[in-house]
Amino acid sequence: MKISIVGAGAMGSRFGYMLHEAGNEVILIDAWHEHVESINKKGLITNDNGLIKKVKIPAVLPERATEIPDLIILFTKSMGLEPMLESIKGILGKNTKVLCLLNGLGHNETIEKYVDNKNIFMGVTLWTASLKGPGHVELSGGGNLEIQNIDPEMKECAKQVCDIFNDARLNAIYSENVLLSIWRKACVNGAINSSCTILDCNIKQFGKLKQAPRIIRSIIKEFSDVANKFGVKLDVEEVARLVESTYDPSKAGEHYPSMHQDLIQNGRYTEIDYINGYISKKGKEFNIDTLYNDLITNLIHGKEELIIS
Known part of the structure; x- marks a missing residue:
């Protein structure tokens, strides 16, 4: 699956790395120039519970993102959500699914300004990660993930997204009350x-x-x-x-x-x-x-x- 991680900080980098390792075509999108540059030059450096890797994943600034993905995973900071959605309008295809995994409350109202309800999925995760510097993420401990569709008719699609995450060892379940x-x-x-x-x-x-x-x-x-x-x-x-x-x-x-x-x-x-x-x-x-x-x-x-x- 073609997956764009929008907001590739600590958590975005973790999910991008794990989804990439599971064989998905992942692109990291982030507004931090040094972070993007470091990933493209050196690869994403991951410390996965003591196992250090350099992983080649393409990274791009939001305004330079051009490829329309199958799935966008939102990991921006809450205050940056709307500016980021405005920056990536060009890759929000009519069939692109958008999963929000932001901390905080009230984000679905913002996303609905840019994405059709049938393509919006809300989620919550208890995974953790730390960004140690540009292009360097530290992973520790375990976690899980819950996902639910906004449109009642998209339940099966939400379950398919869960399957993608589970193939990446992200421990996803479909939620009836996300x-x-x-x-x-x-x-x-x-x-x-x-x-x-x-x-x-x-x-x-x-x-x-x-x-x-x-x-x-x-x-x-x-x-x-x-x-x-x-x-x-x-x-x-x-x-x-x-x-x-x-x-x-x-x-x-x-x-x-x-x-x-x-x-x-x-x-x-x-x-x-x-x-x-x-x-x-x-x-x-x-x-x-x-x-x-x-x-x-x-x-x-x-x-x-x-x-x-």
Whole structure:
């Protein structure tokens, strides 16, 4: 299958590498010039749980992408989604399937401006990766993936996409309620990403804090209150146990989450407004108290100002 990874950062590079290794025709599309140049000159350097490879995968800047793929996988940062879709309009063929695997909430409304509903698939993944520099990605631990079609008539197509991922050892399943899974993943990110970024620690270190149980449950409770307004029922204790399962070093415990990678490690703006900030915004709209998420959002924006300005 011809697959374009749109947003070939840490996670995009991981998926691109694994899909390439499974025999698919993969192209990496990313706006970071040095990253694209390094991949084309040296190959994508992958550290796959200690096994280092240099993999020849073509990479291109968005404005230079010309080949229409069978499948586009979106891995951009949330704030860059619409500008990226505008840049790649030329490769959005009438039969091109588009799978969104972005962190955060509310992305389907943006994608619908550019892609017919029958070609939109939403997904959520718990795989992790770290970008160590231009053209260099580090893979660790395991993960899984859920996918669902937007158009009810495209269920079989969604299952075929799952098969492609499973051939690449990405552990995909077809979901009957991916919206619930997206909200649960947003809770994990809302509890872990921002906390690790504020405290400058990895997931295992955060989990060892005596304050961690109270912090994550307070954040998740606010997510649950807002999700309820969208008809999504979140069990606070169940989601808290999911968050706590990530502390295990054999899973994601040694990992620094993506928000930490962006801000602390690379001095880039974060996706906070699409995670904790989304809950803060919707809390105000629905007259729901979201004190924890309000504070976290302001603290991350303050840290952005200190580091980036």
